[in-house]
Amino acid sequence: MSGQTPSKSERAASRRIAVAFLVSAAGAVGFAVTYGLNGGTQWEGVCLAVAFAGLAVGLAVWSRRLVPVGGYVEEHEGFVPPPAEQAMTAAVFRAPESPTRRWGLLAALGFALTALGVAALFPLRSLLPWDRQRPTRSLKDTPWGPGIRLVDDQGRPLRPDDVPADTMVAVFPEGSIDVGDAPAFAVRLNPERFIRQPAGGHLGGLVVWSLLCTHAGCPVRLYLKGAGRVLCPCHQSSFDLLAGARPIAGPAARPLPGLPIEVGPDGFLRATGDFTAPPGAGFWSRP
Amino acid sequence: MIMGPLARALDDRLRLSPITRRALAKIFPDHWSFMLGEIALYSFIALILTGVYLTFFFDASSADRVYQGSYAPLDGATTSAAYASTVRLSWDVRAGLLIRQTHHWAALAFVAAIVLHLSRIYFTGAFRKPRELNWLIGVTMLALALANGFTGYSMPDDLLSGLGLRIITSVVESIPLVGTWLAALALGGEFPSDEMIPRIFITHVLLVPAILVALISLHLGILVRQKHSQFPGPGRTEHNVVGSRFWPGYTLRTLALFAWVLAVLFALGGLVQINPVWLYGPFAPAESSSPAQPDWYVAWGDGALRLFPPWEFRIGGYLVPAPFFPGVVLGGLSFVALYLWPFIERWCTRDRRPHQLLDRPRNHPVRVGIGVGALTFYVVLVVAAGDDILARLLRVPVYDLLALFRVLVLVLPIVTGVLAFLIARALCRGEAASLGELTRADLRRGARPAPRRPTGEDEPEVPVRHRPGERIELWPQGEVWRWRYRNEAGQLTLTNNRAVTSEEEAVETARLAYPGVDRVVVPGPPPPPARALRVALRRWGRATAAGSLLVAALLGRRRERRRRRDGEDEPPPPEQADAISGGGDPT
Structure with a gap:
């Protein structure tokens, strides 16, 4: 193209490319101005998109109209190595001074490296600090225990009357609201409708269960009032509270663990022990 | 092409020009489907650029922090530093939300481009020998992309990400024997731990991206070493690559694609809201949001968790919980199948030859059926x-x-x-x-069932049949030599991608690229780029010349006949050398 006067179509293409680059520059300036004036996410995004789209159009037209597309061929040598090269390379490793010929030493080296590799894995154990509980223990233990009072999400202790009929109240062990496996919920049901007694017992229809789905551990926060069922929003496991929180639909396979409760001398609800089973998702050594 | 004193200085010290010349001449096939991997690459660059910006404002810590800023519903609320800084960078850092949303969209596009690229490689058989190694690297990068997508999604410590993290923790805990230990080691204790956000952060911004950068370099290095595969077509053989040269044509085109990717990502980041964590609220162990959906590329795992029936069993008193099968087994099997596919196919077809020409998908109905079935499943x-x-x-x-x-x-x-x-x-x-x-x-x-074909899998490769009219033309261009391939009737002209230093080298490369073509023409100068008028003139001139030649020949023949009739014995005129030689020896 150089040295010749450009053809009509080349001139037209050059004009389009120049316009596209000008639009791109305008977009860039627009972005800077929008940023300076705090013009908001949308305009910033639009300006940047225009800037890059202008660039893209200009470059695309350039590549289509002003340079050849296709029409070239490159030879492909294939990947069969020349036999002579192959033999010479192999000879390098077979030479008498080559370390690969000393099998005994290689075995010893391999042993040392293996030992080093295994030893290097040991510090990984520090990822779980040594002063913490071993995982199985910590999954089984929760902050609940005899005498631990039930509080709401603001930390206020609850009386039996604080749990109205037909709603679920999230309850926590006093002092441990943020612990992952502790959340539970209290509901008031009609004991005459129980098909199966709740695992943790009940106080005149007041029952407390673990809030964590036994499938993958999401809180079962959807309560279907009349049916006495709770539903997990993550994978739609459904538990029938009237039948001992038995799973009735979805992927969960175990009932929700119950929490045994009583009314303490101060009139507040308190646990008489831990959950009837480890809360949340299943694991290998779950009893 | 080395311009400027700086380039010359570099060349004098590093001897770059031979490499550069070859690199700039690299051939890229012109089919659009070869650009899917590039979209992934450019999304990754966008991810790094936007991600680095985000790290300046994100505080990867679970420590309590009081959010004070322009998002009124959370103003004064105590949340984790991670969550507060995410809301802050979305609402109170100028351009922060644009960059954050662009980052998220880029992550979605990154995985999508990888999956499309992988599908293209699969359906066209580009994973066959010699490209199995790049397939393995590519599948590894897909796994890493999924991992980094998930860790990025989990960092803001909002309610939705906390649920996702909890589900993943449950899935890991479901692994027999080692699951609880793996989860506890990763999190530094029981979910939710104070260590998890910093650990996820360093995995997301350093560990996985570093491996990805290394693997991308390896992927591209192997690609350059092995050269591109190509679809079959005229002038294309197992011994060449047909397309555009890297410089200038493909450089401009791929930069245009880069700009397009950025334009689309910034348009999405600016205009289409994604992951509004301020609406979800901070993570709390007793809260859950409804509906709760993960990003699209994790959704297959989430869908499997939803669909798998509540089956769990005990082995010697130990529990194998239900999430183990859809979470661990399905994910593991999916990637094992992906890793093994080239070897499974080779084992089934007994095809051990190297391939530079791709399959049209239709030519392998079984592969298409399995691929479409698998995609439908996901x-x-x-x-x-x-x-x-x-x-x-x-x-x-x-x-x-x-x-x-x-x-x-x-x-x-x-x-x-x-x-x-x-x-x-x-x-x-x-x-x-x-x-x-x-x-x-x-x-x-x-x-209809397939007709029994004689098994031709072990046959040696059939050399390209010589098609009449195919020829190689060589010509000197100043100091250097070029060659080109023309098929019959000359509709297709493919010029070699780079000049070579000698005629011998030109012949050698041409023979490598077209082993079946024996006709080599020396010299075959290319016609100069011509204007329409000049072409018409030349054509007219050629016609005139041909006509006059014809007339002269007829006249000559008549004269000769007359002479022969006259009994005169004269030698025929010397034949015009067409300069055609079989071996391309210099004439």
């Missing part, structure tokens, strides 16, 4: 991850949908796989050029 899982939303939209009970999906996930892949197999076979056996042209006769032909 698509059903992705859709199943939205079953609660679908149920709400369609006003049907969610458990009816669940039952439907449980059937569909098993039946639909078989149906679509068999259909794809039959259609591919119909296309392969019939004359239809595309899906739209398929006739009923083609379909019937496709449905």
Whole structure:
């Protein structure tokens, strides 16, 4: 193209490319101005998109109209190595001074490296600090225990009357609201409708269960009032509270663990022990 | 082409010009499907650029922090530093939300481009020898992309990400024997731990990206070393690559693609809201959001968790919980299948030859059937991850949908796989050029069982048959030599991608690229780029010359005949050398 006067179509293409680059520059300036004036996410995004789209159009037209597309061929040598090269390379490793010929030493080296590799894995154990509980223990233990009072999400202790009929109240062990496996919920049901007694017992229809789905551990926060069922929003496991929180639909396979409760001398609800089973998702050594 | 003193100085010290010349001449095939991997690459660059910006404002800590800023509903609320800084960078850092949303969109596009690229490689058989190694690297990068997508999604410590993290923790805990230890080591204790956000952060911004950068370099290095594969076509053989040169044509085109990717990502980041964590609220162990859907590329796992029935069992008193199968086994099997596919196929077809020419998908109906079936399986899982939303939209009970999906996930892949197999076979056996042209006769032909073909898999490669009219033309261009390939009638002209230093080298490279073509013409100068008028003039001139030659020849022959009749014995005029030589020796 150089040295010749450009053809009509080349001139037209050059004009389009120049316009596209000008639009791109305008977009860039627009972005800077929008940023300076705090013009908001949308305009910033639009300006940047225009800037890059202008660039893209200009470059695309350039590549289509002003340079050849296709029409070239490159030879492909294939990947069969020349036999002579192959033999010479192999000879390098077979030479008498080559370390690969000393099998005994290689075995010893391999042993040392293996030992080093295994030893290097040991510090990984520090990822779980040594002063913490071993995982199985910590999954089984929760902050609940005899005498631990039930509080709401603001930390206020609850009386039996604080749990109205037909709603679920999230309850926590006093002092441990943020612990992952502790959340539970209290509901008031009609004991005459129980098909199966709740695992943790009940106080005149007041029952407390673990809030964590036994499938993958999401809180079962959807309560279907009349049916006495709770539903997990993550994978739609459904538990029938009237039948001992038995799973009735979805992927969960175990009932929700119950929490045994009583009314303490101060009139507040308190646990008489831990959950009837480890809360949340299943694991290998779950009893 | 080395311009400027700086380039010369570099060349003097590093001897770059030989490498540069070859690199700039590298051939890229012109088919659009070869650019899917580039979209992934450019999304990754966008991810790094936007991600680095985000790290300046994100505080990867679970420590309590009081958010004070312009998002009024959370103003004064105590949350984790991670959550507070995410809300802050979205609402109170100028351009912060744009960059954050662009980052998130880029992550979605990154994985999508990888999956499309992988599908292209799969359906065209580009994973066959010698490219198995790059397939393995590519599948590893897909796994890393999924991992980094998930860790990025989990960092803001909002309610939705906390639920996702909790589910993943449960899935890991479901692994027999080691699961609880793995989860506890990763999190530094029981979920939710104070260590998890910093650990996820360093995994997301350093560990995985560093491995990805290394693997991308390796991927591209192997690509350059092995050269591109290409679709079959005129002038294309197992011994060449046809397309555009890297410089200038492909450079401009790929930069245009880069700019397009950025334009689309910034448009999405600016205009389409994604992951509004301020609406979800901070993570709290007793809260959950409804609906709860993950990003699309994790949705297949979520869908599998929803669909898998509540089956769990005990081995010697130890529990294997239900999430183990859809979470760990399915994910593991998916990647094992991906890793092993090139070797499974090689084992089945006994095809051990290297391939530079790609398959048209239709020519391998079994591969198409398996691929379409597998894709359908994962698509059903992705859709199943939205079953609660679908149920709400369609006003049907969610458990009816669940039952439907449980059937569909098993039946639909078989149906679509068999259909794809039959259609591919119909296309392969019939004359239809595309899906739209398929006739009923083609379909019937496709449905018939395959005729017993003599097994030709172990046959040595058939050399390219010489087609009449195919020729190689060489010509000197100043100090250097060029060559080009022309097929019969000269409709197709393919020029070699770079000048070579000698005629011998030109012949050698031409023979490498076209081993079957024996006609080599020296010299075959290319016509100068011509204007329409000049072409017409030349054509007219050529016609005139040919006409006058014809007239002269006729006259000559008549004269000769007359002379012969006259009994004169004269030697015939010397034949005009056409300069055609078999071996291309210099004449």
